[in-house]
Amino acid sequence: MENGDRELQTGLGHVEAIFAAARREGRAVFMPYLVIGHPDAETSLALVEALVAVGTEMFELGVPFSDPLADGPVIQRATQHALEQGVTLAGCLAAVRELRRRGISAGFNLMGYVNPLLAYGLERFCADATAAGVDGVIVPDLPPEENGELAAACSRHGLALIRFLAPTSTAARVQAVTQQAEGFLYLVSLTGVTGAREALPVDLAAFVARVRAATTVPLAVGFGISTPAQAHAVAQIADGVIVGTAIVTLAAGPNPVAAVRDFGQAMVRAPAA
Template sequence: MTHLDAVFAAAARARRAVFMPYLVIGHPDIETSLALVEALAAAGADLFELGIPFSDPLADGPVIQKATQHALDHGVTVALCLAAVRELRDRGIQAGFNLMGYFNPILAYGLERFCADAAAAGVDGVIVPDLPPEENGELAAACRDHGLALIRFLAPTSTAARVQMVTQQAEGFLYLVSLTGVTGARDALPADLAAFVARVRALTTVPLAVGFGISTPEQAHSVAQVADGVIVGTGIVKRAAGPDPVTTVREFGQTLAAAMRRA
């Protein structure tokens, strides 16, 4: 059983979904971003999506775009992100870590080198939103060689053929995009989200985590009833940019972790 498998299995035994917060490494600065991970882990986060800053984050809305640009402006690189993960492991954080990054910086770093260094740092999975399944073979092989899960995406607009392809490739968990569009808070989640999750679940036993648009404990609790994991990004990143970010994010994380309980 991999670390990711163990995280989802433990949550299932406790009758709750996995709480997966998203943070940008280096936002608002490196040390604070590390403290935010520690605070969320203490609040009950099971698994993290840690963003590698990129200049053209096409899947992200304005809040995360601004945060990643801020990190880039302050010199955050792929190498610094890997060092941040190593530091978090050295500090004793046991939660799962997924690095979320766009393909160009990973390619520039070197696919084999990136996977080797990520595994050595303590990363469990890699999420690359702009790498389609038809083109992920080289990175998938490098991940496999170093014991990393390459996390795949499905969206409500995915065709039956695409769902079939991606579920056959799936490892670690599947990232289900709850809606069409970019990341960001929404007033309501799609009415057909449960049906989308069920459509994918019929084809795979890999855990299903839902992200995009989940910004309140009430929304998170609703998603936790149908999915194995709940990903919250914009609501956390927005609070990380405010006053007393560690306390504010910790308190928000506590409400989200409590919302993972299944009815």
């Protein structure tokens, strides 16, 4: 993958390298979620550039979908707005390709639902995603029992397929998912959909510890993290901190680039234990 005048490693190896570097330096990876095409196509790219400028190393980039069942109202509105502006899966890949052309070397994980991937074609999608500079794929409505075809296609093209675990995951489910895990594991901090919360779940540390005992793959926590203080607390127990709704809210407001940049700067400063 070309990145200006130098080769950029992308794919699973890139995800692993980012987490490995953060672990060596004793910090967590801040991973903001942005909806591609929100509030508009160019601003969504400018938001990525602004966050990279304050030290963001990895992103979760949302692919708009008409029925985002894991997302709360803020992200639902943002994805619907992007759809109304004509954003497609192909357009999302083009956005990543443009960010790479601009010299952005951060990790890019596309978060999208399975139907658009199936309509595009899994093999074709993985090939085009790799060519564009995507590193990983996050599909919240694809359970591990049904991810074989996508997992094989991701493997053939060097992409990380990111798996989920939730607080309600049984010991058997934790074992099954951790055996498949690569890149990082996405730990859903709570039951329910995405959205800002006033406090972190009281049993979050125990949940992270339970998964930590089963795998050496990095653990990133998402859902409900909305303040630098909460990000700092999560960074004490996890390898990555995923923040979505709070950032998407700022992206929909006045002066979105400056607002998201300032918020991201505060989040990046949340150290690990």
